[in-house]
Amino acid sequence: MTCFNGIKTKKTLIGLGLGQILSLLSTSISFTSSEIARKGINAPTSQSFLGYVLLAIIYGGIMLYRRSAIKAKWYHYLLLALVDVEGNFLVVKAYQNTSMTSVMLLDCWAIPCVLVLTWIFLKTKYRLMNISGVVICIAGVVMVVFSDVHAGDRAGGSNPVKGDFLVIAGATLYAVSNVSQEFLVKKADRVELMAFVGLFGAIIGAIQISIFERDALKAIHWSTGAVLPFLGIALGVFLFYSLLTVLLKTNGSAMFTLSLLTSDMWAVLIRIFAYHEKVDWLYYLAFATTAIGLIIYSMKEKDPEEQRGGEVVNEQRKLFDAENGQSLRDSLIGAPT
Structure with missing residues (x-):
């Protein structure tokens, strides 16, 4: 019933590889954001703003050079950019109100949301092998949560209930954004998608920054040490979205959402090698479990x-x-x- 040779296909291998590159980029962006937060800078929207600007400049320039007609309605991209910007904003704000353990666990809410949305709107069919892979991936994340509890990460945050609702709302918006991008990248054009998401994302971000983060930016003592983290996040966001569209077109939003579950494991490796921290043994088991779940999800099952x-x-x-x-x-x- 199961064709194990399906895992050897070029498309599947590329999807697995791209998924882990995106997961590593997500981890790097999160670590840089945490370093900015440690300096007392409360500017979640400003961190991703330059990334949207870079997307608009690079891909917008390609569109102008091609002089190609727009394949989708402009307001579709506006709504997508709004959902994407606010999803990032809500999750970053959640870290200020609840514990990292809660964020990691509740962020998995994006997985069933993506599965339901792709099943309803994209007519994606999921078989037993796919569902089994999803369950195994989630089991790996649960192991990470238990590892944090075992290691003593019980900080509840200033307002855990508020933070938990922010995570659930942000994860839901992530799911909507991922499925919408998958639809547009398959029906319209990848360059067009990135150009308009960057353009509208930058506009929405600028408005939000002027209202909520203007005072925080004025209080920053700008220097090379303060500028470099923002530039690093901008480059990371640009690479993340550029590779994301490739993965969505070849493997779909469900594969992408599952791949991001390993970002917590990559964070562990950074803690080990960069900060020389000791981690609980459950992390290694969790990483292996999640990797196995991804492989099982990617296998082809005969009808x-x-x-x-x-x-x-x-x-x-x-x-x-x-x-x-x-x-x-x-x-x-x-x-x-």
Whole structure:
């Protein structure tokens, strides 16, 4: 029933590799954001603003050079950018109100949201192998949560209830954004998608910064040490969204959402090698479990109806050969005698 050779296909291997590159980029962006927060800078929207500007400049320039017609409605991109900007904003704000353990656990809410949305709007069919992979991936994240609790990460945050609702809302917006991008990148154009998401994301971000973060930016003592983290996040956001569209087009938003579950494990490796911290042994088991879940999700599962149909055809061919010979079989399949 299961074709294990499906994992060897080029498309699947590229999807797994891109997913982990995106997961590592997400981890790097999160670590840089945490370093900015440690300096007392409360500017979540400002951190991603330059990334949107970079997307608008690079991909907008490509669009102008091509002089290609717009394939989708402009307001579709406006709504997508709004959802994307606010999703990032809500999750960053959640870290200020609840614990990292709660954020990690509740962020998994994006997975069932993506599965339901792709099933309803994109008509994506999920089989038993896909669902099994999803369950195993979530089990890996639960192990990380238990590891944090075991290690003593019980900080509840200033307002855990508010923070938990912010995570759930942000994860829901992430799911909507990912599925919308998958739809647009397949129906419209990848360059067009990135150009307009960057343009509208920058506009929405600028408005939000002028209202909520203007005082925080004025209080920053700008220097090379303060500028470099923002530039690093901008480059990371640009690379993240550029590679994201490739993965969405080839493997879909569900594969992308599952791939991001390993970002917590990459964070562990950074803590080990960059900060020389000791981590609980459950982290290693969690990483392996999540990786296995991704591989299982990527495997191809034969359709039962197709397999039964193939078995019937084979039996008929054997019967034709045994009773009537090769000429009779050729006539039945329409070949000239």
